Amino acid sequence: MSEEELPVPAPGQVLVEMRAIGVNPIDYKLYSGALGANESRLPLHLGAEGSGVVLEVGANAAGPAGPISVGDEVIAYPGEGAYTRRLVLPADYVFPRPKALSWEQSAGLMLAGTTAAEAMVVTGVVDGETLLIHGAAGGVGSLAVQLAVAKGVTVIGTAAESNHEFLRGLGAIPVVYGDGLESRVRALAPNGVAAAFDTVGTDEAVDVSLAVVADRKRIVTIVAFGRAQRDGFVAIGAGNPDTPRIRKAARLGLVEAAGAGKLDVVVAKTFPLEEAARAHAELQRPHPRGKFILIP
Template sequence: MATAIIATAYGGPEVLTAVEVEVPAPGPGEVTIEVRAAAVNPFDYKRYDGTFGTDPKLLPLRMGGELSGVVTAVGSDAVGPAGPIRVGDEVLTRVDGGAYATALNARAARVIPKPVEVSWEIAASIQSVGATAVHTLAATGVGSGDTVLIHGAAGSVGSIAAQLAVARGARVIGTAAPSRHERLRSYGVEPVAYGPGLVDRVRALAPNGIDAAIDTVGTDEAVDVSLELVADRPRIATIVAFGRSAQAGIKALGGGPGADPGTEIRANAWRELLELLSARKLDVVIAATYPLTEAAAAHRFVMEGHAGGKVILLP
């Protein structure tokens, strides 16, 4: 038996509860993982807050999509992207619900080896945000010599995108609250405060222009400023403002309506990300950790919108 977090109804975090569930022997192409850390993402609470509908037939909902842990059993043909998986392997993976648990079965095809240099917390939290960050740079073609504006550069996706862009030789200007500016400077990013006058502040920093812009916050300000500063609209990408992307002629990335899912790019992003993490060339901020059974409190913290990094559940 394992402890798992489920949503028993639609509503706020109060609908989350811990239950005991069976973990059967893994079937063909599956492995059993003892969970060491599970990441909390906004997508998780949007599954039960009504964002994606309130179909009672889907209840109860198993919660969580990203985790790290140790393989305790393997089914036949348990082969992951890096090769055969064995009992005792330290791994990370994504699942379609169920990561908030002490143990679970997962598809071997998604199970990736965890480098020993990478902590359980960071391993659990890098996949979704990291793959999204890699996709934004690929979609906008950011490379050496470019000047790129990243909206929300201190956020979970934005901070990784900013660091990767700097590593690729780009000049990065990033919007963030003043309290996060020093951290951005440590990444080699030139910080700028968002809010009224943003266009003028960015122009003052980059009088020769902005080559590309990446929006990770979805505000009208982020889209409007990007449109005003970047002449080549296909080099503007958003992971949030799906409603405006088609009208504005910019790229929408991810799972929103009309967006490019970047399936292949995201599926292979782990190779670059884990290599950089192992070499300590990529910083991922863990804002807070909570015991698994305090998932509701963790969700409330993330819902406030000012976590300043990843939030992790520890079984």
């Protein structure tokens, strides 16, 4: 695109030149059929989040953290349409980039981070309690571990053996998933498990959560929507009326925590933007720990 063709931000909008774009499972789920058919989603504009430099600021455009200027390094969290080189979006979704994180890490913070933050609010975990996190080494899981540990919560996290050292480094107690998970969790939590956060959605993750947590309002899933409805526990994300408010309230706190070096984002791999399809294919198979990032 030549300079003359640059999109012009309307009042309240900002134009960002993207440096890195976060890839999330929702990106391929939108077209894979995993979410069912929904014509209202068309046309698809893939990409929830990214990081970049402000090229132009529309009239009266201020972000949640204050005024925005040309040249600012920012996180852009439009929710859709971030798979692009230049993005126009409302200033409400533009945040200062935490300098403690790289461009790539900044691009992968918001979707997983706000999801993890909502799980903390809904499970209501407090200092001294034990939280079971299924998929603790994943994009969402590893941020949930960090948020919970920072509150003084004891975290038991399920993961493949190869991720156990990583989880110990974050302050969690790792446990392998698979047959016998319930008894392994009980052995690690002699005082009981107050709450569970499922980022995996398998029957095993749900059944073990139901077995070890007494209060179903403190069991939260982001994947097992059918089981949540059937078994009376909480699904967060699309369809939950409280999700938008809770996640919106969490955004600035995440940026500040990351800026203060209190929240780390693990990047697994980067791909050129042109190879987004390859990134999606790899993300659907067993893959290295951390976020996949596209570079425009």
